Amino acid sequence: MKEKIITKKILKWYDINKRSLPWRKKVTSQKKQYYTLVSEFMLQQTQVATVIPFFNRFIKNLPSLIELANVEEKKLIKFWEGLGYYSRAINLKRTAMLIIKDFNGKIPKNYDELKSLPGIGNYTASAIMAIAFNEPFIPLDGNIERVLKRYLYLKKDREIQKDNLILKKSIFGTSLRSNDYAQALMELGALICKPKNPLCNQCPISINCKSYKKKDFNLSKRVKKNKKKYFILKVYKKNQSYLLIKNTKFNFLKNLRIFPMKELHKPKNFNENLNFKMSNMNMNIKIQYLKNNQKFPLSYWIDKKKLDNYTLPSFTKKVFKYLEKI
Ligand code: SF4
Numbered sequence: 154m155k156e157k158i159i160t161k162k163i164l165k166w167y168d169i170n171k172r173s174l175p176w177r178k179k180v181t182s183q184k185k186q187y188y189t190l191v192s193e194f195m196l197q198q199t200q201v202a203t204v205i206p207f208f209n210r211f212i213k214n215l216p217s218l219i220e221l222a223n224v225e226e227k228k229l230i231k232f233w234e235g236l237g238y239y240s241r242a243i244n245l246k247r248t249a250m251l252i253i254k255d256f257n258g259k260i261p262k263n264y265d266e267l268k269s270l271p272g273i274g275n276y277t278a279s280a281i282m283a284i285a286f287n288e289p290f291i292p293l294d295g296n297i298e299r300v301l302k303r304y305l306y307l308k309k310d311r312e313i314q315k316d317n318l319i320l321k322k323s324i325f326g327t328s329l330r331s332n333d334y335a336q337a338l339m340e341l342g343a344l345i346c347k348p349k350n351p352l353c354n355q356c357p358i359s360i361n362c363k364s365y366k367k368k369d370f371n372l373s374k375r376v377k378k379n380k381k382k383y384f385i386l387k388v389y390k391k392n393q394s395y396l397l398i399k400n401t402k403f404n405f406l407k408n409l410r411i412f413p414m415k416e417l418h419k420p421k422n423f424n425e426n427l428n429f430k431m432s433n434m435n436m437n438i439k440i441q442y443l444k445n446n447q448k449f450p451l452s453y454w455i456d457k458k459k460l461d462n463y464t465l466p467s468f469t470k471k472v473f474k475y476l477e478k479i
Pocket residue numbers: 300303304345346347351352353356357358359360362363364365370
């Protein structure tokens with residue numbers, strides 16, 4: 154395979170400038186695959202610098218896929234605590250269990266099989282294929298997208314649609330060092346082609362960069378619309394304690410402790426008490442106080458004075474805060 158000049162330049166830059174990150178350590182290929190799986194789940198919603206201490210703590214407690222698959226959920230959440238978006242941890246454990254059960258304990262080296270696992274979408278499957286298995290994939294994360302948009306000066310709405318970016322990323326070419334190359338492109342976006350004030354004088358590909366030639370580094374964004382959703386949140390109170398349930402109903406905050414809730418579709422005259430933004434949702438919440446005569450299968454009475462004894466999602470904590478104020 155003949156590498157393009159742009160590929161060579163980016164790899165050369167990476168070899169000199171790459172950050173030393175815990176999941177980039179030289180380890181056995183099995184460990185490398187496990188580290189990639191864990192780090193890619195953590196990096197789905199969180200930046201590299203934030204992830205590092207959490208990754209180290211997680212790997213110290215759960216050093217292998219088998220230990221991850223067998224860990225109690227309570228402990229798992231503790232090891233993940235502070236990183237937020239707990240559904241990632243739950244999906245990561247479910248993925249580990251399925252790998253043990255259906256793939257003989259080996260992370261599948263196949264894009265479609267990876268995508269069949271919980272919490273793994275197009276991006277994470279591409280990242281694992283490239284980084285763990287050295288396959289010629291370029292995962293299009295925010296950093297690579299930015300380099301691509303600037304390098305080709307993609308601004309118009311149709312130019313910055315995901316489908317078009319997927320086509321255009323072929324400009325980067327491929328390398329026999331696919332694992333390094335995927336990370337090199339991400340690193341270039343993170344360290345040099347920064348969202349604000351890109352460091353073009355240190356950039357290995359500035360010579361052919363259209364944004365650099367035009368001296369226009371503004372990025373246009375795809376307009377993302379958050380879906381408005383409406384919920385009734387039920388509050389049952391006994392002395393100092395409130396009733397929480399294990400959420401098996403909604404796709405968000407799956408298996409975590411929340412107040413019992415019911416979704417309403419296009420309600421009229423909805424006066425919300427609380428507003429919460431989560432993933433692509435704008436949640437409007439109306440609080441309803443009820444007497445405890447409804448039975449819930451997985452419920453817990455949580456003393457509001459002992460909240461620190463429990464691992465609760467920030468959503469539930471926010472509701473507690475609200476209830477305390479009124
Ligand atoms: S020259 Fe500047 S704008 Fe172009 S890719 Fe490099 S850092 Fe980004």
